[in-house]
Amino acid sequence: MLNIPTVLPNEIDRSYLGAVMRQNGDNKESAIIAKIALHVGLGDKTRRQLPAIELLGKIAQTDTQTFVRQHSTLPYRRGITSYFADLRHGSEDNRNILRDSGMRVARPGAYCCHACIEHDLATHGRSYWHREHQIPGLLWCPTHGTPLHYMEHERSFLRAPDQLLDECRLVTEPWLKNTIDNQFIKNFLAISFELLNRERPFDVKHISGILKKEALLRGLHSHCGKVKAPLLSDAIIENFGREWLATVMPTLAYKQQGKLLSQMDGVLYLTTSASSSTAYILALSYLFETPEVALIALTRSDESSFKASRARSTHKIDQHDLKSAYLKAHGSYAKTANLLKTTYSAICGRLSSMKLPNLDDDSWQSMQRFAAAYFVEGKSLSDSVSTGGFAIDVLDIFVRVAGTLITDDLLEMKKPKSGRGSGIRRPLKLAPNEVALAKGPMATKFSPNLRREQRLSLLAV
Ligand SMILES: [Zn+2]
Structure with a gap:
């Protein structure tokens, strides 16, 4: 049985995770995430299927979109983008974004305000890390106008900031003078x-x-x-x-x-x-x-x-192009929409009526392993199922997909290239x-x- 603290106003995701860890005497992130998954009855799901930020939303008794919008810096980091620009922050339509980027920091380090800590201890009984203090370039507290304290390592988010004040650095006066009056x-x-x-x-x-x-x-x-x-x-x-x-x-x-x-x-x-x-x-x-x-x-x-996305969504997409994009997108509706430069809602109903389900990465890879074992290596159905490493409900999905598409197409699909970007490193903040x-x-x-x-x-x- 887990002890679940209340998430506090504007508390950043990792701060809340730290509060849950401390209340339950855990100091390993992966262990507490697994316990939270069990607590909410989703212990059979992998981290791929269930991003940590989604789990935090569940124990905070709110939906994922609300939790992401109120407790993560994702709305800042994805505030202006060309990547799934029509996707609402925290939408479960694209769990890859939630998993890979949901709980990232917006800048290195963990920032806090001495006066806010005192206020939070008096009001809520515990201190916490505020989301707005983590915005790049912010050196003073917007509420109190005083310089921020900071720890250099993001792991500090998992500890209560009042316990770290002695170790914190303080933004110094010359910094404030140069920046606070700059329009x-x-x-x-x-x-x-x-x-x-x-x-x-x-x-x-x-x-x-x-x-x-x-x-x-x-x-x-x-x-x-x-x-x-x-x-x-x-x-x-x-x-x-x-x-x-x-x-x-x-x-x-x-x-x-x-x-x-x-x-x-x-x-x-x-x-x-x-x-x-x-x-x-x-x-x-x-x-x-x-x-x-x-x-x-x-x-x-x-x-x-x-208006433009509405216009795109009414554009008739050829059935063959839709199937082809679905395969290239490894069965992900969100990626299919992106490939066709249309909206999620424009293709969702059509794919569903074609009995092509919205797949996550794990299900797609399991299907590839199954197809290789059954159709290429000639293994028996039961051996191929165990090679695929999936539950019987994924086999059901496979039969639906294979019934609509040509299996060879599935086998020809290559895994996405690993790594992000061009490989050229940029200097760190x-x-x-x-x-x-x-x-x-x-x-x-x-x-x-x-x-x-x-x-x-x-x-x-
Ligand atoms: Zn403050």
Whole structure:
């Protein structure tokens, strides 16, 4: 029997996980996750099938979307994206996002406010880590206006912050002086908080258009060709400062003047995400007079995005193309919709009526193993079922899929490539004390593949 604490207002997911661990005397994350799954009657599911954040939502007695929107930084990190841009934050239609990214941090370290800790102890009987304090670039408490404390390792989220105050670093005065009065940084934070409280992302495809329009009015370079006009990235460095940028988007802190940085300048011309939400928020904070004006422009782009997706969803998709996309997407409805550049709701009903179920990764891989054993290796049905390593209900799914599709197609499907991105490492975000230690110009030339310690030592020259 588990003791379940109450999740507190704006408590970040990992803080709540830590509270559950402490109440039950567990110090292993995997062990407590397994116990939570048993507690909610889902002990037979794997972590793939049931992401940890979904389990936390269940014991907090709320639905996954509400828990993700109120207790994770995912709405910030996916606030502006081209990847499943029509998917609501926390939607169970795409558990891969919840599993791989649901509980990620938005910046390195764990940040807290001394005054908030005292208030929480007096009001709730325990201290906790607030979600809003973890937003990149925030160095002071929005409620109390005092500098934040921070621990460098994210594992600290699992402990109560009042127990760590003696070990915490404090954001120092010079930092605050340089940042708290900077209007561009204030704009950045205001837009970030708005994204944190939204139900779904803004679509990059529409935002790059409004950013480009504003950039052209200011005579900035706005395409990927030879640089003949001032760069957005240089304007951002000049107005936000390299030191603060080193904590938010380090590639900017080290960039040479006049050199195009696609991660930042690309927000003006790339129709798929040039970078994380951060680059788009920086551009919006610089190009628009106030956060309010920027948010009005974002909302308008969102409305046109919604109309466009409605138009796409009514477009008739050929049956063969639908089947083919379903196979390429390994049976995932969300991925099928993405391949066909349509919405989940547009294909859901049709696939379902074709008896093609929405599959998770485990079910798909089990089916591949079964098909190879039964059709290629000629094993018996019962041996093939045990080779597949699945329960009889997955065999039922297989029969449905195979009855509709050609088995050879299934066998030809290759596993998705492992790893994400191009393999080129980007410099990590620095904590305030690390930037304070760094001396000399930030625009030093060096490879992003250098380790954090090596980069710091180069900066110190
Ligand atoms: Zn506070």
